[in-house]
Amino acid sequence: DAGITQSPRHKVTETGTPVTLRCHQTENHRYMYWYRQDPGHGLRLIHYSYGVKDTDKGEVSDGYSVSRSKTEDFLLTLESATSSQTSVYFCAISESGPRRQGRDTQYFGPGTRLTVL
Amino acid sequence: GQQVMQIPQYQHVQEGEDFTTYCNSSTTLSNIQWYKQRPGGHPVFLIQLVKSGEVKKQKRLTFQFGEAKKNSSLHITATQTTDVGTYFCAGRDFGNEKLTFGTGTRLTIIP
Numbered sequence: 001d002a003g004i005t006q007s008p009r010h011k012v013t014e015t016g017t018p019v020t021l022r023c024h025q026t027e028n029h030r031y032m033y034w035y036r037q038d039p040g041h042g043l044r045l046i047h048y049s050y051g052v053k054d055t056d057k058g059e060v061s062d063g064y065s066v067s068r069s070k071t072e073d074f075l076l077t078l079e080s081a082t083s084s085q086t087s088v089y090f091c092a093i094s095e096s097g098p099r100r101q102g103r104d105t106q107y108f109g110p111g112t113r114l115t116v117l
Numbered sequence: 118g119q120q121v122m123q124i125p126q127y128q129h130v131q132e133g134e135d136f137t138t139y140c141n142s143s144t145t146l147s148n149i150q151w152y153k154q155r156p157g158g159h160p161v162f163l164i165q166l167v168k169s170g171e172v173k174k175q176k177r178l179t180f181q182f183g184e185a186k187k188n189s190s191l192h193i194t195a196t197q198t199t200d201v202g203t204y205f206c207a208g209r210d211f212g213n214e215k216l217t218f219g220t221g222t223r224l225t226i227i228p
Contacts, residue, residue, distance in 0.1 A: 106160075
């Protein structure tokens with residue numbers, strides 16, 4: 001498995017509280033991604049980063065923000081958590097982006113299970 | 118926007134039977150990737166297909182990319198208990214280059 005860790009692995013929080021999830025990689029890959037996984041929806045992209053301080057929105061970005069101040073760390077923040085954000089969150093990395101076929105495959109972290117009460 | 122549909126959503130098979138999952142995109146793809154997620158685990162990359170009509174094999178797994186590059190399939194011959202999990206396709210849109218995951222097919226093996 002690629003060197004990707006996520007913290008925390010499990011979190012229970014209350015509606016309205018801020019939450020930050022951390023993804024850390026040791027592979028020096030340029031691209032990093034945050035997905036959420038919900039039954040019946042597969043994996044949906046929240047935000048991604050294509051370099052330090054370079055980020056862009058995915059298909060379900062409302063209510064989430066991200067930051068990447070170092071190559072190895074990608075943070076996902078829920079400013080004010082809602083029950084609809086209860087989900088399993090996966091971080092992923094890839095060596096390159098869409099124009100480098102063969103190097104755009106994604107390697108996933110172990111996931112964070114977030115419950116918002 | 119691009120949609121990637123997978124069927125079936127669930128599949129229960131007797132051990133030793135074959136299994137196939139199908140992936141269909143609403144747009145033309147530049148490539149398609151397949152991932153496997155074991156229960157309680159994270160998605161793991163299996164393979165990438167790039168060429169129209171491409172067929173690749175990994176032991177008992179056969180992957181195909183359609184001639185029009187809008188569909189793909191994964192076929193497992195003689196399933197084993199180690200094949201249990203959810204199989205996802207992920208299609209890279211030819212136009213906007215976005216990668217969209219399918220909804221997945223959950224495979225259960227009956228011993």
